[in-house]
Amino acid sequence: MAFIEELGLTSDGKREMSVEEFKRWLKRFDSNGDGRIGRSEMKEAVRLSGGFFASWKSKRGVKSADSNHNGLVDDTEFRNLANFADKYLNITITS
Numbered sequence: 001m002a003f004i005e006e007l008g009l010t011s012d013g014k015r016e017m018s019v020e021e022f023k024r025w026l027k028r029f030d031s032n033g034d035g036r037i038g039r040s041e042m043k044e045a046v047r048l049s050g051g052f053f054a055s056w057k058s059k060r061g062v063k064s065a066d067s068n069h070n071g072l073v074d075d076t077e078f079r080n081l082a083n084f085a086d087k088y089l090n091i092t093i094t095s
Helices: 020-028 039-048 054-065 073-088
Strands: 015-018 090-092
Touching: 015 020, 020 039, 020 090, 039 054, 054 090, 073 090
Parallel strands: 015 090
Antiparallel strands: none
16 A cells, blocks of 8 residues: 555554644545545545454544534544544554
8 A cells, every 4th residue: 555655654663644644644535525534434544544343433533523513524623533543543643
């Protein structure tokens, strides 16, 4: 997977990226091009990151980041995904 090869790894084996890099990476899964990430798009990100239980994790991730409760993660909510990325996508978000 090309997107994994271009990312740096920390000493604990996690990929490390800034919030902006994380946004760009996650937006690769924006299948409808609306600039927001929905549950099915998040599911694909989890699945391609090697995660199990992608449906459950994607539902949990969107729900935890979606501060306006519209079912989508938009530009203002990407930072809310830092804990989710660390736990389920093996990505450490730096400031």
